[in-house]
Amino acid sequence: MDSTAPNFSSAAAVAAAAAAASGNGLQGGAGGDRPEDPSKQNLAQVTGSIQKTLGLLHQLNLNVSSFSSASQLPLLQRLNALVAELDTMQKLADGCNIQVPMEVVK
Numbered sequence: 001m002d003s004t005a006p007n008f009s010s011a012a013a014v015a016a017a018a019a020a021a022s023g024n025g026l027q028g029g030a031g032g033d034r035p036e037d038p039s040k041q042n043l044a045q046v047t048g049s050i051q052k053t054l055g056l057l058h059q060l061n062l063n064v065s066s067f068s069s070a071s072q073l074p075l076l077q078r079l080n081a082l083v084a085e086l087d088t089m090q091k092l093a094d095g096c097n098i099q100v101p102m103e104v105v106k
Contacts, residue, residue: 042095049089056082 056078063075 039097042092043098046089046092046096049085049092053082053085053089056085 060075060078060082063071063078067075
């Protein structure tokens with residue numbers, strides 16, 4: 001199971017690198033002075049998708065930790081939502097070309 005931990009950390013590292021690469025990070029959403037270029041907009045979409053995926057994983061953890069037969073349908077719905085979001089993330093990431101420093105990945 002150790003092979004899954006680096007992937008989760010890598011997703012968080014990519015989200016952090018994406019936020020850093022997009023400029024001001026937290027201050028970027030309040031503006032509107034100039035239109036974002038398509039690469040930054042795509043990067044923001046990937047970052048949002050990563051955050052949504054992490055939220056879905058947290059919800060799945062809660063569902064699994066308190067599983068009963070009555071909670072089977074919500075669990076299956078969350079699993080389907082996770083698969084759909086991972087598919088969306090993959091499609092968005094294909095259009096993203098960023099370089100993540102090895103220090104960030106470590």
